[in-house]
Amino acid sequence: MKFIYIILGSMAFIALTNANGGIDKSRLPIGDGKVSNKPMVGYVWPCQTNGFGTRREHSGPWLRDDGTYDFANKPAAAGEVLWPSDMHIETQGLERTVTGNLLPNHPTGIFPKSTTDPTYQYAPNPHPIKAREILMRLPTTPVLAEHASCVPMGAVGIMLSGAALFNGLDANGQDAVAHEIQDKCQGHPERNGTYHYHNLSTCLKDGNNSNEHSALVGYAFDGFGVYGHRGEGGKELVSADLDACHGHTHEIMWDGQRKRMYHYHATWEYPYTVGCYRGTPERLARPVDARSQR
Numbered sequence: 001m002k003f004i005y006i007i008l009g010s011m012a013f014i015a016l017t018n019a020n021g022g023i024d025k026s027r028l029p030i031g032d033g034k035v036s037n038k039p040m041v042g043y044v045w046p047c048q049t050n051g052f053g054t055r056r057e058h059s060g061p062w063l064r065d066d067g068t069y070d071f072a073n074k075p076a077a078a079g080e081v082l083w084p085s086d087m088h089i090e091t092q093g094l095e096r097t098v099t100g101n102l103l104p105n106h107p108t109g110i111f112p113k114s115t116t117d118p119t120y121q122y123a124p125n126p127h128p129i130k131a132r133e134i135l136m137r138l139p140t141t142p143v144l145a146e147h148a149s150c151v152p153m154g155a156v157g158i159m160l161s162g163a164a165l166f167n168g169l170d171a172n173g174q175d176a177v178a179h180e181i182q183d184k185c186q187g188h189p190e191r192n193g194t195y196h197y198h199n200l201s202t203c204l205k206d207g208n209n210s211n212e213h214s215a216l217v218g219y220a221f222d223g224f225g226v227y228g229h230r231g232e233g234g235k236e237l238v239s240a241d242l243d244a245c246h247g248h249t250h251e252i253m254w255d256g257q258r259k260r261m262y263h264y265h266a267t268w269e270y271p272y273t274v275g276c277y278r279g280t281p282e283r284l285a286r287p288v289d290a291r292s293q294r
Protein backbone atom coordinates (compact mmCIF):
# COMPACT_ATOMS: atom_id res chain seq x y z
CA MET A 1 0.00 0.00 0.00
CA LYS A 2 2.76 2.37 0.92
CA PHE A 3 4.37 1.83 -2.46
CA ILE A 4 1.17 2.83 -4.31
CA TYR A 5 0.95 6.05 -2.37
CA ILE A 6 4.52 6.93 -3.30
CA ILE A 7 3.80 6.37 -6.99
CA LEU A 8 0.67 8.51 -6.89
CA GLY A 9 2.57 11.21 -5.04
CA SER A 10 5.33 11.34 -7.58
CA MET A 11 2.89 11.38 -10.52
CA ALA A 12 1.30 14.51 -9.12
CA PHE A 13 4.78 15.95 -8.71
CA ILE A 14 5.71 15.26 -12.34
CA ALA A 15 2.48 16.80 -13.59
CA LEU A 16 3.11 20.15 -11.95
CA THR A 17 6.82 20.72 -11.65
CA ASN A 18 9.82 20.55 -13.93
CA ALA A 19 13.42 19.62 -13.12
CA ASN A 20 14.10 23.05 -11.63
CA GLY A 21 11.22 22.71 -9.20
CA GLY A 22 9.22 25.38 -11.03
CA ILE A 23 5.75 24.82 -12.43
CA ASP A 24 5.93 23.10 -15.83
CA LYS A 25 3.59 25.15 -18.03
CA SER A 26 3.75 22.56 -20.77
CA ARG A 27 2.15 19.95 -18.50
CA LEU A 28 -0.56 21.60 -16.45
CA PRO A 29 -3.27 19.29 -15.12
CA ILE A 30 -6.64 19.73 -16.88
CA GLY A 31 -9.19 20.79 -14.24
CA ASP A 32 -12.23 19.14 -15.87
CA GLY A 33 -14.71 17.71 -13.37
CA LYS A 34 -13.44 19.82 -10.47
CA VAL A 35 -16.76 21.56 -10.02
CA SER A 36 -18.32 21.45 -6.56
CA ASN A 37 -21.41 22.62 -4.68
CA LYS A 38 -19.44 23.56 -1.57
CA PRO A 39 -16.00 24.96 -0.79
CA MET A 40 -13.34 22.42 -1.89
CA VAL A 41 -9.61 22.91 -2.35
CA GLY A 42 -8.72 22.92 -6.05
CA TYR A 43 -12.36 23.23 -7.20
CA VAL A 44 -14.67 25.94 -8.51
CA TRP A 45 -18.02 26.28 -6.74
CA PRO A 46 -20.23 27.92 -9.37
CA CYS A 47 -23.62 29.43 -8.42
CA GLN A 48 -25.25 27.81 -11.41
CA THR A 49 -24.41 24.93 -13.70
CA ASN A 50 -27.03 25.41 -16.43
CA GLY A 51 -25.68 24.29 -19.77
CA PHE A 52 -22.74 22.37 -18.33
CA GLY A 53 -22.01 19.35 -20.51
CA THR A 54 -24.35 20.55 -23.27
CA ARG A 55 -22.29 23.33 -24.88
CA ARG A 56 -19.61 22.99 -27.46
CA GLU A 57 -16.46 21.41 -26.09
CA HIS A 58 -13.35 23.21 -27.27
CA SER A 59 -10.36 21.01 -27.74
CA GLY A 60 -7.21 20.64 -29.76
CA PRO A 61 -3.82 18.92 -29.87
CA TRP A 62 -2.57 20.86 -26.81
CA LEU A 63 -4.89 18.71 -24.65
CA ARG A 64 -3.38 15.34 -23.82
CA ASP A 65 -4.97 12.02 -22.94
CA ASP A 66 -2.89 11.81 -19.77
CA GLY A 67 -4.92 14.59 -18.16
CA THR A 68 -2.46 17.40 -18.83
CA TYR A 69 -2.37 20.23 -21.34
CA ASP A 70 0.37 22.28 -22.91
CA PHE A 71 -0.27 25.84 -21.79
CA ALA A 72 3.16 26.93 -23.05
CA ASN A 73 2.47 25.86 -26.65
CA LYS A 74 -1.28 26.28 -26.88
CA PRO A 75 -2.17 28.40 -29.93
CA ALA A 76 -3.40 31.95 -29.29
CA ALA A 77 -5.84 34.07 -31.27
CA ALA A 78 -3.98 36.25 -33.80
CA GLY A 79 -3.73 40.03 -33.74
CA GLU A 80 -2.49 43.03 -31.74
CA VAL A 81 -5.40 45.42 -31.23
CA LEU A 82 -5.08 48.41 -28.90
CA TRP A 83 -8.04 49.72 -26.88
CA PRO A 84 -8.96 52.96 -25.07
CA SER A 85 -8.79 51.26 -21.69
CA ASP A 86 -10.18 53.30 -18.84
CA MET A 87 -10.09 52.33 -15.19
CA HIS A 88 -10.16 54.49 -12.09
CA ILE A 89 -9.80 53.19 -8.59
CA GLU A 90 -10.66 55.64 -5.85
CA THR A 91 -10.05 54.60 -2.28
CA GLN A 92 -11.73 56.68 0.37
CA GLY A 93 -12.31 55.54 3.92
CA LEU A 94 -14.19 52.27 3.93
CA GLU A 95 -15.04 52.32 0.24
CA ARG A 96 -13.12 51.59 -2.90
CA THR A 97 -14.88 52.76 -6.03
CA VAL A 98 -13.83 51.11 -9.27
CA THR A 99 -15.08 52.59 -12.52
CA GLY A 100 -14.03 51.60 -15.98
CA ASN A 101 -14.96 50.17 -19.36
CA LEU A 102 -13.47 46.66 -18.95
CA LEU A 103 -11.18 47.22 -21.94
CA PRO A 104 -7.62 46.03 -21.23
CA ASN A 105 -4.53 48.25 -21.22
CA HIS A 106 -2.65 45.72 -23.37
CA PRO A 107 -3.17 44.56 -26.96
CA THR A 108 -5.77 41.87 -27.65
CA GLY A 109 -6.33 39.43 -30.47
CA ILE A 110 -8.68 40.24 -33.35
CA PHE A 111 -12.31 39.40 -32.53
CA PRO A 112 -14.51 38.29 -34.19
CA LYS A 113 -11.83 35.97 -35.48
CA SER A 114 -10.89 36.00 -39.11
CA THR A 115 -11.19 32.69 -40.97
CA THR A 116 -7.46 33.04 -41.66
CA ASP A 117 -6.67 32.95 -37.94
CA PRO A 118 -5.04 29.53 -37.35
CA THR A 119 -7.15 29.12 -34.20
CA TYR A 120 -10.44 29.71 -36.06
CA GLN A 121 -10.75 25.95 -36.57
CA TYR A 122 -10.79 25.36 -32.79
CA ALA A 123 -13.03 28.27 -31.77
CA PRO A 124 -14.37 30.77 -34.30
CA ASN A 125 -15.47 33.28 -31.60
CA PRO A 126 -17.85 35.52 -33.59
CA HIS A 127 -18.12 38.16 -30.84
CA PRO A 128 -16.52 41.61 -31.05
CA ILE A 129 -14.86 43.11 -27.95
CA LYS A 130 -17.05 45.88 -26.53
CA ALA A 131 -16.61 48.54 -23.87
CA ARG A 132 -18.67 47.63 -20.82
CA GLU A 133 -19.14 50.45 -18.33
CA ILE A 134 -18.84 49.30 -14.75
CA LEU A 135 -19.17 50.87 -11.35
CA MET A 136 -18.15 48.79 -8.37
CA ARG A 137 -18.20 49.76 -4.72
CA LEU A 138 -15.94 47.43 -2.79
CA PRO A 139 -15.08 47.46 0.91
CA THR A 140 -11.50 48.58 1.65
CA THR A 141 -11.45 46.41 4.77
CA PRO A 142 -13.36 43.30 3.70
CA VAL A 143 -14.09 40.76 6.41
CA LEU A 144 -14.46 36.99 6.17
CA ALA A 145 -18.11 35.98 5.90
CA GLU A 146 -19.41 33.30 8.26
CA HIS A 147 -19.64 30.90 5.34
CA ALA A 148 -17.95 30.88 1.95
CA SER A 149 -20.27 31.33 -1.03
CA CYS A 150 -20.45 30.31 -4.67
CA VAL A 151 -19.04 32.35 -7.55
CA PRO A 152 -21.17 33.47 -10.50
CA MET A 153 -20.57 32.30 -14.04
CA GLY A 154 -19.09 35.47 -15.49
CA ALA A 155 -17.10 38.13 -13.69
CA VAL A 156 -15.78 37.30 -10.21
CA GLY A 157 -13.41 40.25 -10.07
CA ILE A 158 -11.55 42.93 -11.95
CA MET A 159 -7.86 42.95 -12.82
CA LEU A 160 -5.55 45.95 -12.71
CA SER A 161 -5.25 45.76 -16.51
CA GLY A 162 -8.85 47.04 -16.57
CA ALA A 163 -10.34 43.74 -17.81
CA ALA A 164 -12.70 41.33 -16.09
CA LEU A 165 -11.68 38.15 -14.29
CA PHE A 166 -14.05 35.22 -14.81
CA ASN A 167 -13.94 31.99 -12.83
CA GLY A 168 -11.97 29.02 -14.18
CA LEU A 169 -14.89 27.42 -16.02
CA ASP A 170 -16.16 27.83 -19.58
CA ALA A 171 -19.87 27.73 -20.51
CA ASN A 172 -19.65 23.95 -20.82
CA GLY A 173 -18.41 23.65 -17.24
CA GLN A 174 -14.89 22.66 -18.27
CA ASP A 175 -11.46 24.08 -17.49
CA ALA A 176 -11.60 27.30 -19.53
CA VAL A 177 -7.85 27.91 -19.65
CA ALA A 178 -7.23 24.38 -20.89
CA HIS A 179 -10.07 24.22 -23.42
CA GLU A 180 -10.92 27.69 -24.70
CA ILE A 181 -8.87 29.66 -27.18
CA GLN A 182 -7.69 32.99 -25.83
CA ASP A 183 -5.32 35.59 -27.20
CA LYS A 184 -1.67 36.06 -26.21
CA CYS A 185 -2.78 37.70 -22.96
CA GLN A 186 -5.22 34.82 -22.23
CA GLY A 187 -8.23 37.04 -22.81
CA HIS A 188 -11.19 36.83 -25.14
CA PRO A 189 -14.71 38.28 -25.39
CA GLU A 190 -17.86 36.42 -24.32
CA ARG A 191 -21.10 36.85 -26.20
CA ASN A 192 -21.87 40.30 -24.77
CA GLY A 193 -18.43 41.50 -25.78
CA THR A 194 -16.90 41.49 -22.29
CA TYR A 195 -13.17 40.84 -22.62
CA HIS A 196 -12.08 38.57 -19.80
CA TYR A 197 -9.48 36.15 -18.50
CA HIS A 198 -9.91 32.87 -16.62
CA ASN A 199 -6.40 32.96 -15.15
CA LEU A 200 -3.77 35.56 -14.30
CA SER A 201 -2.90 37.05 -17.67
CA THR A 202 0.79 36.74 -18.55
CA CYS A 203 0.47 40.37 -19.76
CA LEU A 204 0.01 41.58 -16.17
CA LYS A 205 3.00 42.21 -13.95
CA ASP A 206 2.80 40.58 -10.55
CA GLY A 207 5.85 42.21 -8.98
CA ASN A 208 9.51 42.67 -9.84
CA ASN A 209 11.25 40.33 -7.45
CA SER A 210 10.84 36.59 -7.82
CA ASN A 211 12.05 36.07 -4.24
CA GLU A 212 9.13 37.98 -2.82
CA HIS A 213 5.40 37.61 -2.47
CA SER A 214 3.60 38.67 -5.65
CA ALA A 215 2.05 42.08 -6.01
CA LEU A 216 -1.66 42.81 -6.10
CA VAL A 217 -3.06 42.07 -9.57
CA GLY A 218 -6.77 42.67 -9.05
CA TYR A 219 -9.78 42.70 -6.74
CA ALA A 220 -12.34 39.98 -6.24
CA PHE A 221 -15.91 41.28 -6.01
CA ASP A 222 -15.96 40.67 -2.25
CA GLY A 223 -13.25 43.33 -1.92
CA PHE A 224 -10.37 40.98 -1.10
CA GLY A 225 -7.22 41.37 -3.17
CA VAL A 226 -6.06 38.93 -5.82
CA TYR A 227 -2.27 38.49 -5.83
CA GLY A 228 0.03 36.79 -8.34
CA HIS A 229 1.53 33.30 -8.38
CA ARG A 230 4.07 33.72 -5.58
CA GLY A 231 3.48 33.32 -1.87
CA GLU A 232 5.82 34.30 0.97
CA GLY A 233 9.49 33.95 0.03
CA GLY A 234 8.58 33.89 -3.66
CA LYS A 235 7.31 30.28 -3.65
CA GLU A 236 5.12 29.49 -6.67
CA LEU A 237 1.86 28.40 -5.12
CA VAL A 238 -0.35 25.45 -6.06
CA SER A 239 -3.93 24.75 -4.99
CA ALA A 240 -2.77 22.59 -2.08
CA ASP A 241 -1.05 25.65 -0.53
CA LEU A 242 -4.34 27.56 -0.46
CA ASP A 243 -7.78 27.18 1.10
CA ALA A 244 -10.98 26.02 -0.61
CA CYS A 245 -11.60 29.47 -2.12
CA HIS A 246 -7.97 29.76 -3.36
CA GLY A 247 -6.66 32.17 -0.77
CA HIS A 248 -4.89 32.38 2.58
CA THR A 249 -4.12 34.82 5.39
CA HIS A 250 -0.80 36.43 6.23
CA GLU A 251 0.79 39.86 6.20
CA ILE A 252 0.56 41.60 2.81
CA MET A 253 0.85 45.09 1.39
CA TRP A 254 -2.64 46.56 1.36
CA ASP A 255 -3.32 50.16 0.37
CA GLY A 256 0.31 51.05 1.07
CA GLN A 257 0.52 49.41 4.50
CA ARG A 258 1.56 46.05 5.83
CA LYS A 259 -1.50 44.27 7.08
CA ARG A 260 -2.35 40.71 8.06
CA MET A 261 -5.42 39.79 6.06
CA TYR A 262 -7.04 37.26 3.78
CA HIS A 263 -6.29 37.40 0.04
CA TYR A 264 -6.69 35.24 -3.03
CA HIS A 265 -3.83 34.02 -5.19
CA ALA A 266 -3.52 33.23 -8.84
CA THR A 267 -1.89 29.87 -9.58
CA TRP A 268 -0.76 28.16 -12.78
CA GLU A 269 -2.88 25.26 -11.63
CA TYR A 270 -6.68 25.08 -11.95
CA PRO A 271 -8.86 26.73 -10.63
CA TYR A 272 -6.32 29.52 -11.38
CA THR A 273 -7.96 32.19 -9.20
CA VAL A 274 -11.06 32.58 -7.00
CA GLY A 275 -12.87 29.24 -6.50
CA CYS A 276 -15.48 30.65 -4.10
CA TYR A 277 -15.89 33.86 -2.10
CA ARG A 278 -14.62 34.12 1.45
CA GLY A 279 -16.06 37.59 1.88
CA THR A 280 -19.44 39.03 0.99
CA PRO A 281 -19.62 39.61 -2.77
CA GLU A 282 -20.98 42.76 -4.29
CA ARG A 283 -23.68 40.90 -6.20
CA LEU A 284 -25.37 43.96 -7.62
CA ALA A 285 -22.32 45.20 -9.38
CA ARG A 286 -22.27 43.64 -12.78
CA PRO A 287 -21.26 45.11 -16.09
CA VAL A 288 -23.84 47.59 -17.30
CA ASP A 289 -24.29 48.02 -21.01
CA ALA A 290 -22.83 51.37 -22.05
CA ARG A 291 -25.92 52.14 -24.10
CA SER A 292 -28.42 51.61 -21.31
CA GLN A 293 -26.36 53.88 -19.07
CA ARG A 294 -26.83 56.95 -21.23
Ligand SMILES: [Zn+2]
Nearest residue numbers: 176180188198
Ligand atom coordinates in the same frame (compact mmCIF):
# COMPACT_ATOMS: atom_id res chain seq x y z
ZN1 LIG B 1 -13.90 32.74 -21.47
Ligand SMILES: [Zn+2]
Nearest residue numbers: 227231232248
Ligand atom coordinates in the same frame (compact mmCIF):
# COMPACT_ATOMS: atom_id res chain seq x y z
ZN1 LIG C 1 -0.21 35.28 0.01
